[in-house]
Amino acid sequence: MFQLDKLSFSLPERTLLHDINLQFAPNRVYGLIGHNGSGKSTLLKLLTRQIQPTAGSLLLDNRPAAAYSA
Numbered sequence: 001m002f003q004l005d006k007l008s009f010s011l012p013e014r015t016l017l018h019d020i021n022l023q024f025a026p027n028r029v030y031g032l033i034g035h036n037g038s039g040k041s042t043l044l045k046l047l048t049r050q051i052q053p054t055a056g057s058l059l060l061d062n063r064p065a066a067a068y069s070a
Contacts, residue, residue, distance in 0.1 A: 001026045002047060002065075007056035009042055016042045019056070 001024040009017045017039045024030060032040050045051045046058060049065055058065045 001061070003057075003059040003062070005057045005059070007046065007053050007058055009039075009046060009051065010054045017046075 002022070003024075004020050004022040007017065007020040007022075008015065020043070032043065034040050042051070046053055047065075049068075049070075052066070060068065
């Protein structure tokens with residue numbers, strides 16, 4: 001499944017996510033909770049390739065997520 005290694009996303013005026021390390025196992029259900037402005041939507045946009053990370057790697061089944069076609 002997904003593997004995030006030192007994943008970051010920044011805008012010119014601020015950093016939204018910094019050095020995220022996660023690994024999602026197959027056949028599991030995960031929840032995403034947090035305060036407003038904590039980066040939940042940004043993380044989901046990265047996972048769905050709506051935005052590109054500014055640093056780090058995002059793998060899906062051990063391949064870069066960018067290698068998959070839309």
